[in-house]
Amino acid sequence: xxxxxxxxxxxxxxxxxxxxxxxxxxxxxxxxxxxxxxxxxxxxxxxxxxxxxxxxxxxxxxxxxxxxxxxxxxxxxxxxxxxxxxxxxxxxxxxxxxxxxxxxxxxxxxxxxxxxxxxxxxxxxxxxxxxxxxxxxxxxxxxxxxxxxxxxxxxxxxxxxxxxxxxxxxxxxxxxxxxxxxxxxxxxxxxxxxxxxxxxxxxxxxxxxxxxxxxxxxxxxxxxxxxxxxxxxxxxxxxxxxxxxxxxxxxxxxxxxxxxxxxxxxxxxxxxxxxxxxxxxxxxxxxxxxxxxxxxxxxxxxxxxxxxxxxxxxxxxxxxxxx
Numbered sequence: 489x490x491x492x493x494x495x496x497x498x499x500x501x502x503x504x505x506x507x508x509x510x511x512x513x514x515x516x517x518x519x520x521x522x523x524x525x526x527x528x529x530x531x532x533x534x535x536x537x538x539x540x541x542x543x544x545x546x547x548x549x550x551x552x553x554x555x556x557x558x559x560x561x562x563x564x565x566x567x568x569x570x571x572x573x574x575x576x577x578x579x580x581x582x583x584x585x586x587x588x589x590x591x592x593x594x595x596x597x598x599x600x601x602x603x604x605x606x607x608x609x610x611x612x613x614x615x616x617x618x619x620x621x622x623x624x625x626x627x628x629x630x631x632x633x634x635x636x637x638x639x640x641x642x643x644x645x646x647x648x649x650x651x652x653x654x655x656x657x658x659x660x661x662x663x664x665x666x667x668x669x670x671x672x673x674x675x676x677x678x679x680x681x682x683x684x685x686x687x688x689x690x691x692x693x694x695x696x697x698x699x700x701x702x703x704x705x706x707x708x709x710x711x712x713x714x715x716x717x718x719x720x721x722x723x724x725x726x727x728x729x730x731x732x733x734x735x736x737x738x739x740x741x742x743x744x745x746x747x748x749x750x751x752x753x754x755x756x757x758x759x760x761x762x763x764x765x766x767x768x769x770x771x772x773x774x775x776x777x778x779x780x781x782x783x784x785x786x787x788x789x790x791x792x793x794x795x796x797x798x799x800x801x802x803x804x805x806x807x808x809x810x811x
Contacts, residue, residue: 498544506538507531514539558608560591561788564622565599565615572734573761573777574615577636580781581613581788588789600681604629611788617646618684632791634784638685639799645787646799647780651686651760654773655693657806658730658758661771663701665756667728670694670703673717674710675732676739682710687732690760694730718743727755734761734772741766752809762807773804 500518504511509531517527517535563578582592590610595602599615604625612633617623617640626633634645662670672694674687681687687710698705706724708717710732718740721729731737737759741751751757751769758771783800790796 498542500544503535503539503542503544506542507534509535518544558610559589560593560609561585561611561613562609563592563594563613563615564602564604564626565619566594566596567599572764573774573780576777577615577781577784580778581785582781584782584785585789611792613784613788616681616684618681632788632795634788634791636780636784642799643797644799645791645797647783647787648799648801649686649775650801650803651689652693654760654804655690655730656697657773657804658760658771659694659697661806661808662728662730662756662758663697663703665728665752667756668703669706669724669726670698670728670730671706671708671721671724671726672730673708673732673736673740674712676712676714676717676736679710686760690730690732714739714743718747721755722747722749729755729757731757731759734759734763734770737770737772738763738765741769760804767807768810771806771808773806775802775804 500514501511504514507514513527513531514535517532518539563581566574566578578592578594585592593609600619602619602622604622609631612626612631614623614626614633614635615637617635617638623635632645634647636647637649638646639648640646659670672691674691691707694707695705697703706726708720714736717736720726721740721744729737729740731740737757740757744751744755749755751766752771756771757769758773760773762772762774763770780802787798787800790798
């Protein structure tokens with residue numbers, strides 16, 4: 489057989505003949521397959537060196553057919569507006585999966601309305617398991633999957649954030665800086681994830697710590713308009729704000745500046761996730777997105793290749809304003 493340039497294509501059998509071994513031995517060594525199979529190190533090295541010298545290129549289609557693998561992974565719940573940590577998580581898990589020969593396809597759209605359609609894929613990564621209908625369909629498909637930023641059953645694969653610990657670190661910063669009138673601000677305006685566990689755990693953590701320090705809880709509900717939040721901060725003479733998200737925190741800094749209220753000199757702000765701007769003004773807790781992405785990819789690979797489950801809960805690092 490020749491390729492399109494008229495050069496004879498090296499076959500698996502050619503490598504096997506050159507090494508004096510069976511074709512099946514060459515196939516297993518070159519594919520990295522080791523379970524229930526052993527070969528002497530000098531033979532393994534001979535096969536690898538010979539294949540390289542002969543410019544042997546594996547037939548990817550045949551390899552995938554034999555292993556019943558598509559070498560592709562789907563990521564559900566990714567949206568064009570999801571920048572920052574989520575995009576970095578996608579980048580890092582893609583890098584790990586690419587190195588293992590997997591192609592990653594991100595499914596864009598309104599996550600809350602996504603529906604699962606049967607497709608050829610070896611695994612799925614879901615950004616939160618909040619879409620219960622989608623999660624159930626993925627479960628019933630039997631395709632290995634990992635959920636990021638949510639908690640599932642112990643026999644499934646998931647990664648969760650310790651929101652309670654993040655609240656504690658943010659509140660201890662505000663209280664330690666002398667704040668005694670601290671507002672909790674839910675997410676601003678429209679929000680896709682209206683039932684996500686973080687909405688409850690962050691607010692509950694705020695209330696608990698206020699109780700521990702004898703502070704009066706001052707709460708702005710989820711869906712509050714940014715302008716109304718800024719006016720409430722001004723009119724209540726608050727000296728601290730715990731914001732649900734980094735985007736909200738950055739927007740609040742801008743609005744307070746228009747009102748001639750300086751952050752952090754007059755009002756200190758703490759939030760969850762790294763803000764895109766105003767790092768010199770806002771304190772925040774953040775889960776290392778690269779670590780999360782790597783862990784998601786590794787959990788999924790273990791599920792695909794070994795059928796094992798696993799989960800981890802990450803604690804956030806705390807960052808003070810740069811100035």
